[in-house]
Amino acid sequence: MLYRSxxxxxALAAALLATITDxxxxxxxxxxxxxxxxxKPAGIGNQWDQAKRxxxxxxxxxxxxxxxxxxxxxADQAAGGQGEDIRITCVSTGMPRQMTAVRPFEFxxxxxxxxxxxxxxQPRRIYTDGRDFPKNxxxxxxxxxxxxxxxxxxxxxxxxxxxxxxxxxxxxIYEASGIPLHRDNESxxxxxxTLDKENKDLxxxxxxxxxxxxxxPWTVMKTFQRERNFTWYEENCGExxxxxxxxxxxxxxxxxxxxxxxxxxQQPPDTRYFKAAT
Numbered sequence: 001m002l003y004r005s006x007x008x009x010x011a012l013a014a015a016l017l018a019t020i021t022d023x024x025x026x027x028x029x030x031x032x033x034x035x036x037x038x039x040k041p042a043g044i045g046n047q048w049d050q051a052k053r054x055x056x057x058x059x060x061x062x063x064x065x066x067x068x069x070x071x072x073x074x075a076d077q078a079a080g081g082q083g084e085d086i087r088i089t090c091v092s093t094g095m096p097r098q099m100t101a102v103r104p105f106e107f108x109x110x111x112x113x114x115x116x117x118x119x120x121x122q123p124r125r126i127y128t129d130g131r132d133f134p135k136n137x138x139x140x141x142x143x144x145x146x147x148x149x150x151x152x153x154x155x156x157x158x159x160x161x162x163x164x165x166x167x168x169x170x171x172x173i174y175e176a177s178g179i180p181l182h183r184d185n186e187s188x189x190x191x192x193x194t195l196d197k198e199n200k201d202l203x204x205x206x207x208x209x210x211x212x213x214x215x216x217p218w219t220v221m222k223t224f225q226r227e228r229n230f231t232w233y234e235e236n237c238g239e240x241x242x243x244x245x246x247x248x249x250x251x252x253x254x255x256x257x258x259x260x261x262x263x264x265x266q267q268p269p270d271t272r273y274f275k276a277a278t
Contacts, residue, residue: 031149031158032195034107037230038203041223046102048174049220055177066180066213073178080263082250084171084178089245090237092122094141094172095165096189096209101224103235114147114161120235126163139169139185152194163191174209182213201226 040050047054055074062070073083087093093102103119112129122140126147137144143165149158170185181187188210196202203224210217242253246269252260259268 028109029157031109033200034109034195034203037104037106037227037232038101038224039104039227040101041225046100046176048097048100048179050222054175058175058177058179060174060179061215061218062179062213063215066182069180070178073180077178080261080266082262084173084180085176086171087176087237088241088243088250090241092141093120094168094170095124095143095187096207097172097174098124098142099191099205099207099222100175101222104227104230104232119233120237126161128161133166137167139167141169141172143168143187143189160192160194163189163193165189165191180213181209181211184212187211201228 044050045054047058048060049058052058060070069084073085076083077085082088092098093100098118098121101118103121105116105118108115108117112127114126114128116124116126122142124142124145126145128147128149131146133144133146144167145163145165147161147163150160150162151158152160166186166188168181168185168187170181171183172181172185172187173179174181190208190210192206194204196204203226205222205224206219207222208217208219244251244253244259249266249269250262251266251269252262254260261268
């Protein structure tokens with residue numbers, strides 16, 4: 001019995017080894033070279049549409065309801081508040097905002113998944129293995145991304161990645177001014193990513209957001225530049241964060257360790273659970 005069991009184990013191991021040996025190797029030559037570090041062009045801020053100033057100048061095609069939310073965000077920020085931007089709590093910016101590239105990012109291309117790693121956000125996983133969207137996946141800030149590689153010039157190599165992302169957690173906004181996405185988090189984000197045909201150190205990036213806060217799909221074109229000699233830094237939002245949130249109020253911690261208001265006539269937090277100073 002022991003002899004037969006040993007033979008069975010050896011046969012199983014041999015079969016597994018043959019399967020591994022016969023598996024096709026990852027042919028990198030079929031995929032574009034997106035290595036290196038990708039950044040916004042010099043002089044571009046953190047606005048959503050790189051070609052327009054942040055805020056109202058973005059001309060976001062918002063519904064009447066969400067236009068009012070956006071304008072309230074701008075008014076609150078003008079008074080010293082944060083408006084719709086809760087990034088100071090160190091919550092993830094999520095999609096699509098994380099593709100503003102506040103910090104540099106990189107691509108890691110594998111046969112079944114393409115990763116987008118950023119210095120200041122959770123990595124994105126773009127599945128390119130032919131799967132469909134899951135039915136009961138837990139929502140996340142970056143959402144669930146499914147991609148497809150295209151050979152648009154029929155030269156036998158992939159040159160373009162098309163991506164669709166769904167299943168989001170929220171609330172989310174496009175930029176720090178507070179342009180909102182709908183609270184139902186039923187956004188669909190579509191991306192088309194390719195290298196510039198003349199300059200291989202330029203990435204052409206088209207992103208379209210379909211969202212119930214919009215009157216129509218909103219398409220924005222972005223450009224990113226490749227840095228070939230680069231250094232990566234750790235971006236830890238919680239480190240040296242001087243913003244303090246108590247309930248729904250935002251305060252600021254001064255250099256000498258005291259709580260400061262962020263807006264005119266802001267009331268201090270309720271200290272009923274602390275003993276009064278004597």
